[in-house]
Amino acid sequence: MLSILASEHWHTTHPGAMIGLLELSGADNTQSAPRLDALKREVESTLRQRYTGFTRPDFLALPVMAAYDCYYTKFNKTYHVQLQLESLVLKGKSLPNVSPLVDANFAAEVDTQVLTAGHDADKLTGTIRFDVSRDGDEIVQMNGEVKTMRPGDMLMRDADGVCCSIIYGQDNRSPITPLTTHVLYVSYAPPGVPAEAVEEQMRKIEAHVHLFSPLAVVEQQKILVG
Secondary structure, eight states: OOOEEEOHHHHHHSTTOEEEEEEEESOOOSSOOHHHHHHHHHHHHHHHHHTTTOOHHHHHHSHHHHHHHHHHHTTTOOOHHHHHHHHHHHHOOOOOOSOHHHHHHHHHHHHHOOOEEEEEGGGOOSOEEEEEOOTTOEEEBTTSOEEEOOTTOEEEEETTEEEEETTTEEBSSSBOOTTOOSEEEEEEEOTTSOHHHHHHHHHHHHHHHHHHOTTOEEEEEEEEEO
16 A cells, blocks of 8 residues: 655645545456446436536536636636536547556546546655645656746656646656556645545546456545645
8 A cells, every 4th residue: 555645834825725535456457448438428428417508617516626626716717627517418429548547537537527547556656745846846747848846836746856736737657557457546636625525536446447447446435635
């Protein structure tokens, strides 16, 4: 089980924020997942019915979405889950097919709107710390590009550096691959996101994973509160 904590700087900078954690081991990410694929079609249909007639202002008025919009606006960014949800509902797009462990998160994320990253836990080193970006912080993004980070963003560090942040996404060291068996899902919730939404996100991911990997074991599941 991974050692995970939050810095005092995170607590004082983002009071009321939450980090949801779900660590699973013994997962099989190599097989097809027909039950998960069927669930993805159900999620798409449900979301299109739920948000029939919605426009962008309607999506932004949703409580969870509004909290993320407030956070992203401070960095002059648009919440990407908002864009994904709009794409599903307004443009009829489908959920992507990446790998079962990745898709399990995506299917939950567009439903709850709670931002969640998935990491290959075996690629993480040392103690995991949730912190705040500061001057001089950099992240090597999944495409290999090195980004200098703006101060104030919620992020995750391990012994080798920044692994992920809300604004800059995941690093290129620890993403889920087809060979991943030990996974850490991290939900980043700025102030205003209800705890119930974060809890629902973790429940849904666990349930989705067990559709294709019923022997996966929950190593830890908890919420850190700012």
